[in-house]
Amino acid sequence: MERQENLVEQYFSLGLQQREILTFLRSLHNIDISLRTLKRILRKLNLRRRKNYTNIHQVIRFIEQKWIHLKCMQNGFVVTQNVVRELLKLLDPDGVEIRKRKRLRRRQYSSKGANFVWHMDSYDKLKRYGICINGCIDGFSTPFPHNSNIDFRMGAETKIKMLNSAQPQAGMV
CATH class of the missing domain: 1.10.10 (Arc Repressor Mutant, subunit A)
Structure with missing residues (x-):
């Protein structure tokens, strides 16, 4: 027993x-x-998830290093998400404000001109239905050199062929 x-x-x-x-x-x-x-x-054994909360000072010391409610739980702290959220507001108000605005800080880079840098991406939400949408965009201007919805199981070789077929359309030799 x-x-x-x-x-x-x-x-x-x-x-x-x-x-x-x-x-x-x-x-x-x-x-x-x-x-x-x-x-x-x-x-x-007096084990409860939501009744015997951990001392707030112990949680503050821990949150200063780790910022996640789950990490608190995994390390034996019994604390609600609201308490963690409020403590974060006290400890790091600037960081909370940035996350609250959900602002994306875009990376900045310089490109020598059109068709010098291309960005590829895939839309995977429809993958379970056998649909994968792949796209490519010029990093200097915004026209789409190529867009397709080919098989999601395609390998790197097929993606390279896709890029090569897009080059003449984009005015590249």
Whole structure:
């Protein structure tokens, strides 16, 4: 029984959910208990996810290094996402403001002229339906040298052929 409680405590501290704890106990340790028994063990060990919160000063010291709620949970801190969010506002107001605006800082580079730098990208959202949209854009101006919706399983050789076929269309030799 003590071994069982130690395993439950260990899996709980890893952040596993109750069903996951049951699965691990069953598959790795041949311990078959019901969900109700697991809840009883957790109550006996005073293990709760949302009631016994960690001291706020410990969380602040940790957040100064790691910024993620999940990391707090993985390191044994019991804290809500709202508390982490508010602490981040206090510790790094500029960073929070930048993330809040969701501003994308574009990289700057210089190009020698048209058709010197091309950017390729693929739209993968439709991949599960067998559709993959590939596009290529000139980095100097904005015309599309090439756009296709060919098979998503294509390799690098096919992509190079696609680029080569786009060169005459873009006025390149």
